[in-house]
Each structure stands twice: as C-alpha cells, then as structure tokens.
Amino acid sequence: MSVETILNILDRAHTGPFCTVHDWDAKIIPSKVKEKLKEHGVEKTCTPQDPINADDGLVDEYFKAGFELAVDVGMLCLDTERVVKVTDTELKEVIRNAPSELPMGEGRDKIRITHRRPEDRHPPIQTCPLGIVVSEDLFIPLVQAIAQYRIIDLLEGPSLETVYGRPIRSGTPYETLAGRVQASMHKEAVWRAGRPGMGFDEVITSPTVFGQFGGYGVPGGFDPKRHAALILSPSELKTSYTSLHKVVHAINCGGFIFSGTFVLIGGYAGPPEGAALVSVASNMLQFAVHQASYASSPIMDMRYMGNCGREAQWANSVAYQALSRNTHLLTGAVTNQVAGPCTSMILYESTVGMMNLSVSGVSISVGPRSAGGKYTNYISPLECKYVAEVFKGCAGMKRSDANEIAKAIIPKYGDKLRYPPKGKSFRECFDLETLKPTKEWRDIYLKVKKEVMDLGVPLEYP
Amino acid sequence: MRLYFFCIARAKNLCWRGAKTKSKVMTMAKRRILDRLTMAIIGGDEISAKETSEECIAAGVDPLEAIKRGAAGGMKVVGEKFRNFEIFLPEVMLAADAMKACMAVLVPKISEERKSETSLGKVVIGTAAGDIHDIGKNLVATMLSVAGFEVYDLGTGVSPKRFVETAEEVKAAVIALSSLLTTSLAYMEDVIKLLKDTNLRNKYYVVVGGGPVTPEWAEKIGADGYGRYAEDGAEICKKLVTEDMPPPLPKCIVEGV
Numbered sequence: 001m002s003v004e005t006i007l008n009i010l011d012r013a014h015t016g017p018f019c020t021v022h023d024w025d026a027k028i029i030p031s032k033v034k035e036k037l038k039e040h041g042v043e044k045t046c047t048p049q050d051p052i053n054a055d056d057g058l059v060d061e062y063f064k065a066g067f068e069l070a071v072d073v074g075m076l077c078l079d080t081e082r083v084v085k086v087t088d089t090e091l092k093e094v095i096r097n098a099p100s101e102l103p104m105g106e107g108r109d110k111i112r113i114t115h116r117r118p119e120d121r122h123p124p125i126q127t128c129p130l131g132i133v134v135s136e137d138l139f140i141p142l143v144q145a146i147a148q149y150r151i152i153d154l155l156e157g158p159s160l161e162t163v164y165g166r167p168i169r170s171g172t173p174y175e176t177l178a179g180r181v182q183a184s185m186h187k188e189a190v191w192r193a194g195r196p197g198m199g200f201d202e203v204i205t206s207p208t209v210f211g212q213f214g215g216y217g218v219p220g221g222f223d224p225k226r227h228a229a230l231i232l233s234p235s236e237l238k239t240s241y242t243s244l245h246k247v248v249h250a251i252n253c254g255g256f257i258f259s260g261t262f263v264l265i266g267g268y269a270g271p272p273e274g275a276a277l278v279s280v281a282s283n284m285l286q287f288a289v290h291q292a293s294y295a296s297s298p299i300m301d302m303r304y305m306g307n308c309g310r311e312a313q314w315a316n317s318v319a320y321q322a323l324s325r326n327t328h329l330l331t332g333a334v335t336n337q338v339a340g341p342c343t344s345m346i347l348y349e350s351t352v353g354m355m356n357l358s359v360s361g362v363s364i365s366v367g368p369r370s371a372g373g374k375y376t377n378y379i380s381p382l383e384c385k386y387v388a389e390v391f392k393g394c395a396g397m398k399r400s401d402a403n404e405i406a407k408a409i410i411p412k413y414g415d416k417l418r419y420p421p422k423g424k425s426f427r428e429c430f431d432l433e434t435l436k437p438t439k440e441w442r443d444i445y446l447k448v449k450k451e452v453m454d455l456g457v458p459l460e461y462p
Numbered sequence: 463m464r465l466y467f468f469c470i471a472r473a474k475n476l477c478w479r480g481a482k483t484k485s486k487v488m489t490m491a492k493r494r495i496l497d498r499l500t501m502a503i504i505g506g507d508e509i510s511a512k513e514t515s516e517e518c519i520a521a522g523v524d525p526l527e528a529i530k531r532g533a534a535g536g537m538k539v540v541g542e543k544f545r546n547f548e549i550f551l552p553e554v555m556l557a558a559d560a561m562k563a564c565m566a567v568l569v570p571k572i573s574e575e576r577k578s579e580t581s582l583g584k585v586v587i588g589t590a591a592g593d594i595h596d597i598g599k600n601l602v603a604t605m606l607s608v609a610g611f612e613v614y615d616l617g618t619g620v621s622p623k624r625f626v627e628t629a630e631e632v633k634a635a636v637i638a639l640s641s642l643l644t645t646s647l648a649y650m651e652d653v654i655k656l657l658k659d660t661n662l663r664n665k666y667y668v669v670v671g672g673g674p675v676t677p678e679w680a681e682k683i684g685a686d687g688y689g690r691y692a693e694d695g696a697e698i699c700k701k702l703v704t705e706d707m708p709p710p711l712p713k714c715i716v717e718g719v
Contacts, residue, residue, distance in 0.1 A: 021596070022555075025551075025552065025555065025596075025597075025600070026552045026555040026556050026559070027552070027556075029552070030550075030552040030553075078594060133644050133674065159644060161644070167647075167648045168644075168645050169592065169645060169646075169648045169649070170591065170592025170593060170643055170645035170646045170649070171591065171592040172592075175645060205645075206645055207643065207645075208592065208643075208645070234594055234595050234596065234597070235597050240594060242594065264597060266547065266550050266551060267550065267551050267597050267601075268550075268551060268552055268597070269550075270550040270552065271547075271550065274550075302551075302597075302601070303547070305673065372673075373673060373674065374673065374674060374675075374676055375676060418691075419718075419719075
C-alpha cells in the first residue's frame with residue numbers, strides 16, 4: 001500500500017472525466033457491458049441447466065473481456081462524479097504486484113490465504129459470518145460458539161444491533177463508538193473460545209468510515225498487522241470518499257485491505273453474462289483503486305437477493321474461474337443464502353454455493369448470510385461450520401462432478417428462493433449455556449449432510 | 463333541374479365520403495403518433511418521447527389520451543418485459559426518463575380538473591440518511607413510474623427533514639424510504655416522528671423497504687406499508703392511494719412475505 005498510489009487515485013477522482021451517477025448506471029455501464037459481451041462473442045452463454053461451468057475457453061474469454069472493461073470504464077467516484085480510470089499497463093502492473101498469499105491472525109490461529117486455481121486441492125479459507133445483526137447480549141456467546149469450530153479460520157460478523165443499548169445511527173459518534181466496542185467484544189469472544197489469535201476483517205457493524213476510525217488501528221481495537229480493514233462499495237464499479245478514507249486510514253495504520261462489492265443480475269450489469277463480466281472487472285479494480293490485498297465482487301440475483309439459483313451460480317463460477325485461471329489474485333466470494341437457520345434449505349443452498357466457489361478457485365469466502373441477513377439474531381454457528389466444511393471439503397473436486405451434484409440439489413430449493421423459510425433464531429436453535437445446537441437443528445444438519453455425501457460431496461461424517 | 467339536384471346530391475355524397483375518409487385519415491395519423499410515443503417510451507428515448515409528445519399537441523391529440531394510450535402503454539410493456547427479465551434495470555430507468563420527458567410536455571396542456579387523471583399520485587422516494595446505496599431505491603422508483611405514479615427521487619443519504627419538506631412542496635401522497643444499512647434504519651423512524659411532531663402524519667403514507675427492513679420493523683415504527691421486493695412497493699402504493707384508508711393506518715400493509 002502506498003501514499004503515492006492513493007494520491008494518484010485521489011487526483012483522478014477530482015480530475016477524471018465527468019459523469020453523473022444516473023448516466024453511469026443507466027447508460028455507461030450497460031452499454032459498455034453489451035459492447036464487450038458482443039465483441040468477445042460471449043452474449044447468451046449462460047447455461048442455467050449446467051450451473052457450474054467447466055469450459056476453460058469460455059472463462060478465458062470472459063477474463064479478456066473483463067480486463068478490457070476495467071480499463072475502458074474505470075470506477076466512478078460518487079462524491080465527485082468523476083471517473084477514476086486506470087491504464088492497461090497500470091492494471092497489469094497492479095495484478096503482477098498483488099500478493100498471491102497473505103497471512104492473517106497470529107500464534108496457533110495464524111492462517112495464510114493463498115491463490116487457488118479451479119479444482120485446486122489446496123483448501124481455501126473460511127470467514128464467518130456476514131454482518132447479520134445480533135443483539136448486544138448475544139454477541140459474545142454467538143461469536144464464541146462460532147469460533148469454537150476450528151474449521152472456521154477468520155471472523156467478520158456479526159453486526160451489533162445497539163451500542164450500550166442505543167441504536168447505532170449511521171454517520172454519528174454512535175458508529176465510532178460501535179467500532180471500538182465491536183473490537184472488544186470480538187476479542188473477548190475468541191479468547192473465551194481459546195482462539196485469541198484469530199484474524200478479522202472489519203468493521204462490519206459500521207461499514208461507513210466512522211466505524212473503521214473507531215475500531216481499526218486504535219488502542220484496544222483491531223490490529224492492522226493481523227486484521228484487514230473492510231471496504232464495501234455500492235454497485236457497479238463505484239468508489240467514494242468513504243472507501244478512499246478507509247484506504248488512507250489503513251495506510252496510516254500500517255494495515256491492509258479487503259475490498260468488495262456485490263454485482264447484481266438484473267441491475268446495471270443486466271443479464272447473468274453482464275454480471276459475470278462486471279464481477280471480473282470489479283475484482284481487478286478493487287486492487288487498482290482501493291489497493292486491496294484481497295477482493296470480492298460476488299454476484300447476486302436481484303429477483304430474490306441471493307445467489308444460490310442457477311443463473312447466479314453460473315455467473316459466479318464463470319467470473320471466479322476467469323480470475324483464478326488468469327491471475328494470482330486472492331479472490332473472495334460470498335454465498336448468499338436466503339433461508340434461515342435450522343432449515344434444510346439453508347444447508348442445501350450452502351452445499352451448492354460453497355461447492356461451486358471451492359471448485360472455481362476462490363481463495364476465501366465470507367458467510368453465511370442466514371435468512372438473507374434480514375432478521376436480527378437469525379444466525380447460528382452450525383450453518384457457519386457447515387459452509388466451512390463444504391468449502392474446504394470440496395477442494396480438489398472436478399467441476400463436472402460438482403455440476404452434477406448441483407443439478408441434483410438445486411431442485412430441492414429452487415422454487416423457494418423468493419419466499420424462503422425464515423427458520424429459527426440463535427436463541428431458538430442453540431443452547432445458550434452449552435453453546436451447542438438443539439437436537440432438532442443437529443438432526444437436520446446430520447440428515448442433510450448424509451444426503452449430500454450420498455450424492456458425492458466429500459465431507460466427513462458426522 | 464333533375465341534373466342540378468343530382469350534382470348537388472353527388473357533391474354532398476362526395477363531401478360526406480371525403481369527410482369520413484378525412485376523419486379516418488386523422489384517426490390513423492393520431493394512432494401512428496401514439497404508437498411512436500409508445501415506442502419512444504419502450505426504447506427509453508427521451509428526445510423522441512419529447513418530440514413525439516409535441517407532435518401530439520400539434521396534431522390535436524388530447525394530451526390525456528396521449529398519456530394514457532401512448533406513454534402509459536409503453537410503460538406497461540416495459541414493466542412486463544422487466545418482470546420476465548427480458549430487460550433490466552437500466553432499460554427501465556431510461557423508459558422512466560422518457561416518460562418524464564413526455565409528461566413535461568403533455569401535463570401543462572391538460573386542464574386543472576383533469577390533471578389528477580395523469581397519475582395515480584405523487585411519491586417522494588429516497589435512501590435513508592447515512593446510506594449511499596441506491597440500486598434498490600432505483601428499482602422501486604422505476605416500478606412506481608411503471609405503475610403510473612409521479613416519482614420525486616431524492617437520491618441517497620436523505621435527511622428526514624428533506625423527505626418531509628419535499629413531500630409538502632410537491633404535495634405528495636406517499637413518502638417511500640429505502641435502506642440497505644441497519645445503521646440507517648433509525649432514520650426511517652425519524653421521518654415518522656418528524657411527521658408526528660409537525661402534525662403532518664395524517665397527510666402522508668409512509669412505505670419502507672430494503673435489505674435489513676422487516677415487516678416487524680415497519681409495524682414497530684408505525685409505517686403504513688412494507689414491501690419485500692420492489693414490485694411489492696408499487697403494489698402497496700397503489701392500494702394506499704386507491705382504497706379509502708387515510709394515514710396513518712392502524713396496521714401496516716405487508717406485501718411479499
């Protein structure tokens with residue numbers, strides 16, 4: 001990370017070509033995406049009937065198209081409405097110089113994120129969970145219960161609902177305080193779990209700049225030497241003062257960055273093919289504009305705000321295979337479940353989603369997004385454990401085998417994606433004294449696990 | 463004499479047939495203009511929508527007819543195509559822009575008493591304070607345009623005060639709030655509090671939605687409607703303005719759950 005680079009980017013954010021946000025969303029992105037898809041002959045290549053791609057030629061073409069899109073378009077700075085562009089040479093240099101491995105955490109809990117290729121045998125890294133909102137009194141027991149599963153490598157969520165009983169309002173000092181409080185609570189929880197050296201990517205409770213200022217690189221906060229600073233940008237191909245503040249802050253603290261966004265099928269990127277293309281471009285631009293050490297631009301389907309359906313699975317497989325085959329970048333992705341804890345559906349969604357990411361060469365995943373992230377306290381450690389088991393267990397699987405398994409599992413939940421089961425809250429499906437799942441939840445977990453193992457998913461039982 | 467009356471009769475007949483033909487030609491010409499207006503909306507062509515709307519006026523097309531049969535027909539097609547995923551958000555946004563351009567020409571030509579027929583009502587929409595995410599809000603705004611509402615999009619990070627002031631200024635029927643951040647949810651409640659504190663609560667419906675927004679939250683803060691998906695938001699707004707239920711509603715209308 002360098003001051004010179006961020007100054008360059010800031011200069012471009014003030015002097016680059018002018019473009020309104022409206023024109024960017026409605027005209028520039030869609031027209032450029034259509035142009036690149038056509039130029040590279042990859043229009044209408046989505047195969048929902050085969051949701052996990054195994055065509056290397058296709059993904060290599062998506063990579064070339066995505067690289068060109070990144071250079072042609074750049075990123076729009078929302079605050080200045082100017083485009084930050086990077087040249088072909090600059091982008092190639094950024095990719096060449098990006099790390100292919102990254103240590104996080106310390107002591108016995110130190111891990112290494114490494115570059116992976118499709119069907120790579122090397123196990124990936126699992127971060128749990130996403131920033132699902134959890135009440136203050138449940139935060140530490142929940143995180144402790146998640147961290148007790150040693151198969152989980154890093155932590156990100158959950159998010160705090162309140163700070164000292166007060167709602168956390170965006171853009172206020174409550175956020176700044178919440179950043180610091182989250183850091184304390186996370187560290188207390190992992191200490192209780194016997195994993196004091198676990199790494200984090202933060203500050204998820206408050207994704208604006210105030211949370212990071214309050215909790216990252218401050219005494220008692222997240223340590224920049226072993227925890228990543230988290231940048232989340234709006235869709236598509238956008239940066240902002242918020243994101244750039246965080247880059248500067250990370251530089252000031254001697255930290256490193258995990259930068260990401262979501263790409264939406266049906267949104268500005270258009271069809272699944274457009275979303276795959278934008279994801280490729282976006283992943284690369286996180287390294288160039290936000291100086292990311294690892295980045296994530298997974299695809300969601302706006303019809304149900306998840307990504308375990310056929311089109312989203314296809315798009316994610318193509319985008320991540322394109323990147324992992326053609327670069328050594330450390331790429332992250334997210335499986336966005338919509339069903340809640342204590343349901344079979346969340347486990348089916350997780351099986352397909354995590355298996356896909358594993359065989360597509362993703363280095364690190366963050367999840368799960370239990371119940372679509374909608375409900376306070378609707379997250380449990382057991383689905384966190386499950387996503388890690390599948391993600392790591394499927395390392396080395398063939399994409400064609402994964403595809404056949406996905407085809408067998410998707411019909412079990414595909415028609416429920418828009419109106420999924422809410423499931424049960426942490427309190428309802430876990431014993432808060434023992435921090436173990438209820439019998440009901442454990443039985444569901446074992447049943448589904450056995451079922452998917454019979455289909456060929458390489459897991460250990462129980 | 464007989465020849466004279468024959469010629470008059472023949473001339474009258476010819477005039478009558480000519481008038482009927484002329485009327486047919488006028489109707490066909492009008493229809494063609496309206497079809498071009500529909501296509502301009504479907505194609506998201508703002509310039510063509512504006513020019514064709516001006517042509518409508520010049521050709522004597524009733525402006526309300528032009529909106530209902532020309533422009534609204536186009537928005538209906540756009541809505542259908544989006545629901546079938548044949549087109550996506552950008553195309554819908556451009557269609558909504560074209561619709562606005564057409565309305566800007568036609569609405570001033572409509573008499574005051576007929577103006578209420580041009581739309582289902584006015585909606586002020588924005589993303590709640592502290593949140594810069596716009597895609598969900600953009601989707602709802604375009605769905606509202608498709609449904610026939612006049613939409614005032616305030617953008618992102620909108621303060622409670624600005625929502626209320628704009629609603630007063632444009633005489634809106636609905637205030638629609640979107641948020642993707644849990645840390646912005648409190649600002650949705652602030653909008654309703656502000657309406658109550660300024661004795662305006664019974665003037666505006668408040669509809670909420672977005673990733674972390676739930677029906678329970680909507681009920682808790684006293685919102686009138688909650689939609690899980692963008693099209694649900696449009697459905698709720700339609701219900702609110704067409705049924706006889708003044709705000710605030712005793713119970714929040716929930717769609718999409």
